[in-house]
Amino acid sequence: MMTRLKASLLAFAVLAASAGFAVAQEADQPKPPEQNWSFHGVFGRFDQAQLQRGFQVYREVCSNCHRLSIPFRTLEDQDGPGYSEAQVKALAATYQVTNDEPNDQGKIFQRPGTPADTFPPPDAFPNDQAAAAALGKAPPDMWLLAKSIKYERGFPWFITDVFTGYQEDGTDLIYGVLTGYTHKDDPQWNLYYPGHRIAMPMPLQDGAVKYTDGTPDTVQNYAKDVAAFLTWAAEPTMMERKRIGFRAIVFLIVLSVLMYLVKKRIWADAH
Numbered sequence: 001m002m003t004r005l006k007a008s009l010l011a012f013a014v015l016a017a018s019a020g021f022a023v024a025q026e027a028d029q030p031k032p033p034e035q036n037w038s039f040h041g042v043f044g045r046f047d048q049a050q051l052q053r054g055f056q057v058y059r060e061v062c063s064n065c066h067r068l069s070i071p072f073r074t075l076e077d078q079d080g081p082g083y084s085e086a087q088v089k090a091l092a093a094t095y096q097v098t099n100d101e102p103n104d105q106g107k108i109f110q111r112p113g114t115p116a117d118t119f120p121p122p123d124a125f126p127n128d129q130a131a132a133a134a135l136g137k138a139p140p141d142m143w144l145l146a147k148s149i150k151y152e153r154g155f156p157w158f159i160t161d162v163f164t165g166y167q168e169d170g171t172d173l174i175y176g177v178l179t180g181y182t183h184k185d186d187p188q189w190n191l192y193y194p195g196h197r198i199a200m201p202m203p204l205q206d207g208a209v210k211y212t213d214g215t216p217d218t219v220q221n222y223a224k225d226v227a228a229f230l231t232w233a234a235e236p237t238m239m240e241r242k243r244i245g246f247r248a249i250v251f252l253i254v255l256s257v258l259m260y261l262v263k264k265r266i267w268a269d270a271h
Helices: 002-025 048-061 072-076 087-094 128-135 158-164 169-178 219-234 238-266
Strands: 094-098 109-112
Touching: 048 219, 072 087, 169 219
Parallel strands: none
Antiparallel strands: 094 109
C-alpha cells in the first residue's frame, strides 16, 4: 500500500515538474490576457450591441483583406447581431457577388447580393492565389478563426478550465494579437503572435472606426468587439447549444432523483 502511494506521489511530482518545465519553455511567449466575455460560462450570452460594433469593425477594417464566409442572413440571428430583415437586405445589396450560373449568353456576371448570398471575398483579392501574390500569404478566412486558433494554457489551467467552462482561448488570442503591436518602430512585431513576427501590419488605430452608441473609439474596444463578433461567426448556435445543454442537465438530475426514489420504494420491503 505504502509503495503504491509513494509511486503515485512520484508520478504526480513528475507531472507537475513537466508542466512547470513546459511553462518555463514558453516564458518568452506571453499568453494573451484573459478577458471578461459576456458569453462565458453556461449562462453567458452574446452582447448584441457588442456584436454589431464588432461587425462594423470587420466591415470597415478587416474586410479589406479577410473574407468572412457566412451568409448575410445569419446577421438576423436574434442570439447574434440581431439586425432586421430590411437592414440585412439593404446591406447585402451593397455588395457585388458572382452569379452561380451563366446568363442567357453563357457569361458569368455579377449582381447585387441578397440575404441568401455569402459575403464575397475582398475586392482586391478575388481568390487566395491573388492575395498570396500581393501579400506573400493569403489572409485567413475569418469565418472559423476564433475556433481554429489556440494557445497552450499550461498547468493548472487546463484542469481548472474543465470546471469553469473556459472556451475563449481563441477569442482571447484574437484580442491579444490585435492589441499586441507594442513596438512602434516595427509594425509587424507582435507580443502575442508565435515568434513575435506577423505578416499583418498593425490594422487598428484609435479613431479609425466611429462608433455611434457612445463607446470610446479605441483600439482596445475595437479588438474586443471584433473578437466577440468573430466568436459568434464561428459558432452562431452557441446560445442554443447552451440552452439544450442546460435542459439536458436538469432532465438528468430529475431523472436520477426519480430513479433513486423508485429504487428505494421497490427495495423497501426487502429489509
